[in-house]
Amino acid sequence: MLAADLVNTAPGSGTAAEALPDAGALEVFLDAHHVVPRRAAWDEDLIAVRALRPRLLAIWEAVAAGAPGAAAAMPPLAAVINELLDDADARPWLVDHGGGWGWHLHVTRPDAPLIHRIAAQAGFALADLVRLGETGRLRRCAAPGCRAVLVDLSRNRSRLYCDTGNCGNRQHVAAYRARQLASAGGTAEPPPAQGRRRQPGGPGGRSPG
Ligand SMILES: [Zn+2]
Numbered sequence: 001m002l003a004a005d006l007v008n009t010a011p012g013s014g015t016a017a018e019a020l021p022d023a024g025a026l027e028v029f030l031d032a033h034h035v036v037p038r039r040a041a042w043d044e045d046l047i048a049v050r051a052l053r054p055r056l057l058a059i060w061e062a063v064a065a066g067a068p069g070a071a072a073a074m075p076p077l078a079a080v081i082n083e084l085l086d087d088a089d090a091r092p093w094l095v096d097h098g099g100g101w102g103w104h105l106h107v108t109r110p111d112a113p114l115i116h117r118i119a120a121q122a123g124f125a126l127a128d129l130v131r132l133g134e135t136g137r138l139r140r141c142a143a144p145g146c147r148a149v150l151v152d153l154s155r156n157r158s159r160l161y162c163d164t165g166n167c168g169n170r171q172h173v174a175a176y177r178a179r180q181l182a183s184a185g186g187t188a189e190p191p192p193a194q195g196r197r198r199q200p201g202g203p204g205g206r207s208p209g
Pocket residue numbers: 034036095097101104106
């Protein structure tokens with residue numbers, strides 16, 4: 001989601017360094033998030049987009065502050081999102097700009113300033129989560145030391161880690177090492193599997209023809 005990915009470009013959140021160091025990096029980000037077609041991004045756009053990040057982060061913080069009963073966080077949350085949409089002069093706009101999307105809805109006019117297009121797109125996606133009662137999907141990465149935010153769109157709401165800092169992999173490696181240490185120093189190392197059974201022509205093993 002654009003909002004989460006944008007928050008995570010800030011230094012100290014997903015990565016240590018600024019992930020939007022120049023207008024070129026902003027262009028790459030906008031391409032990746034379907035902010036097309038558009039005019040070229042300038043330095044002033046970059047400044048505005050960077051300034052949007054703490055406003056978006058505040059939405060995750062409002063959700064966290066209201067946990068576990070998210071209802072408590074709703075008034076401030078709705079207010080922040082409404083303000084975001086209002087500032088961005090958001091308005092639905094049907095477009096067909098090619099690329100296989102067909103006719104679809106943008107949330108700003110095509111000639112709107114880039115910052116408005118980004119803020120409106122982020123605001124609409126977040127408003128949808130509020131509308132659906134799904135703000136619990138706005139979370140922070142569970143990896144120690146990682147400040148990244150995430151939107152858990154998994155079916156069973158089981159996502160723990162961001163995809164910014166390779167946190168999932170790092171946590172799996174850490175857990176594996178911890179298990180190895182425990183078994184090396186412990187007493188209950190499981191016996192190795194004896195004589196691997198082989199199923200000739202198991203499922204999926206059919207030869208063609
Ligand atoms: Zn589009």
